[in-house]
Amino acid sequence: MPKIPPYNGFxxxxxxxxxxxYSLLLRINRGCGWNKxxxxxxxxxxxxxxxxxxxxxKDIDLVKYWVDVIQNRQPPRQAKSEADYEALSxxxxxxxxxxxxxxxxxGNGLLMNPDELTDVxxxxxxxxxxxxxxxxxxxxxxxxxxPLERLKRYRELKLNRFHIGLETGNxxxxxxMRKGVTKQAQIxxxxxxxxxxxxxxxxxxxxxxxxxxxRESALDTADVMNQVNPDFIRIRSMAxxxxxxxxxxxxxxxxxxxxxxxTIGEIRLFLENLHGITSWVDSxxxxxxxxxxxxxxxxxxxxxxxxxxxxxxxxxxxxxxFRLGRRLGIMGQLSDLHNEVLVDKVKQTMxxxxxxxxxxxxxxxxxxxxxxxx
Numbered sequence: 395m396p397k398i399p400p401y402n403g404f405x406x407x408x409x410x411x412x413x414x415x416y417s418l419l420l421r422i423n424r425g426c427g428w429n430k431x432x433x434x435x436x437x438x439x440x441x442x443x444x445x446x447x448x449x450x451x452k453d454i455d456l457v458k459y460w461v462d463v464i465q466n467r468q469p470p471r472q473a474k475s476e477a478d479y480e481a482l483s484x485x486x487x488x489x490x491x492x493x494x495x496x497x498x499x500x501g502n503g504l505l506m507n508p509d510e511l512t513d514v515x516x517x518x519x520x521x522x523x524x525x526x527x528x529x530x531x532x533x534x535x536x537x538x539x540x541p542l543e544r545l546k547r548y549r550e551l552k553l554n555r556f557h558i559g560l561e562t563g564n565x566x567x568x569x570x571m572r573k574g575v576t577k578q579a580q581i582x583x584x585x586x587x588x589x590x591x592x593x594x595x596x597x598x599x600x601x602x603x604x605x606x607x608x609r610e611s612a613l614d615t616a617d618v619m620n621q622v623n624p625d626f627i628r629i630r631s632m633a634x635x636x637x638x639x640x641x642x643x644x645x646x647x648x649x650x651x652x653x654x655x656x657t658i659g660e661i662r663l664f665l666e667n668l669h670g671i672t673s674w675v676d677s678x679x680x681x682x683x684x685x686x687x688x689x690x691x692x693x694x695x696x697x698x699x700x701x702x703x704x705x706x707x708x709x710x711x712x713x714x715x716f717r718l719g720r721r722l723g724i725m726g727q728l729s730d731l732h733n734e735v736l737v738d739k740v741k742q743t744m745x746x747x748x749x750x751x752x753x754x755x756x757x758x759x760x761x762x763x764x765x766x767x768x
Contacts, residue, residue, distance in 0.1 A: 535579060
């Protein structure tokens with residue numbers, strides 16, 4: 395394992411889930427302990443290291459100082475460094491949001507030594523007792539290696555939600571993408587975490603298996619969800635950037651890139667095959683075409699399917715107009731198709747950029763890649 399660098403001040407990692415927009419971000423480790431997934435480029439150039447518990451606690455102390463300054467409980471001083479300014483900014487936004495949640499960065503907070511992570515959690519709760527939720531990305535294989543009693547202890551210390559990148563429940567795609575886990579391991583991890591009283595966010599990535607495996611991916615992923623019954627199912631449509639290893643499969647013709655309409659069709663098949671669970675489904679990501687696709691199962695299932703069918707039944711030119719509007723950030727929901735100002739703006743852009751049905755897929759693909767730093 396690489397040598398751990400000395401403490402150099404407050405640190406922030408590169409990403410967080412959209413649902414953690416109002417959380418205090420604390421970096422537990424740098425990079426990803428696995429870092430082999432062929433569909434991910436977030437941590438390729440970040441050497442993996444686990445931060446010392448004492449360094450994370452120093453970050454907590456620094457945030458506490460600035461929180462006290464902001465709340466007029468401490469006399470202010472001049473920020474000393476860029477890291478100090480980052481801690482001040484983080485403290486300010488956290489105070490504004492109510493200081494209720496914390497997210498551990500980077501790729502898998504559970505890789506910290508369990509005793510050290512417990513120490514960090516105890517210190518965090520002592521420093522900010524009002525915290526209600528602490529969350530982290532977590533890999534299924536890591537969850538499966540931890541004793542149930544340790545997970546329960548984490549839950550007692552308010553580490554009560556895991557964000558798990560399921561991506562797909564299909565073993566062939568998981569192996570192809572070098573995910574490093576199996577369908578069964580994903581099921582066991584979800585069940586184990588929930589048995590410890592920890593909420594589960596399962597991420598599903600439609601499009602990962604290309605056109606060739608869309609049906610298998612939808613059905614196998616639905617099967618995993620049906621067995622786990624996670625608290626949240628979050629949809630993350632695939633964006634295929636040329637710097638990702640999986641791009642080779644498309645260049646070689648092993649996989650064929652799905653367009654927005656085909657991806658929505660895969661999502662529909664997935665939703666249609668969710669049975670007997672009570673998860674909240676959400677499409678809260680910039681890469682998704684239908685942001686309003688969300689609801690509680692089973693009561694909102696028919697409404698969500700009807701929304702997809704409405705989109706799939708639109709005339710092709712209207713579908714293409716909305717697709718471009720979404721990818722440009724001009725439109726957010728299907729109801730924007732009734733906004734003449736927005737419609738005219740997208741039409742004008744289509745005319746100026748010469749976008750039509752012959753190149754809409756390519757244009758939308760490029761805009762998706764620009765939307766997220768992958």
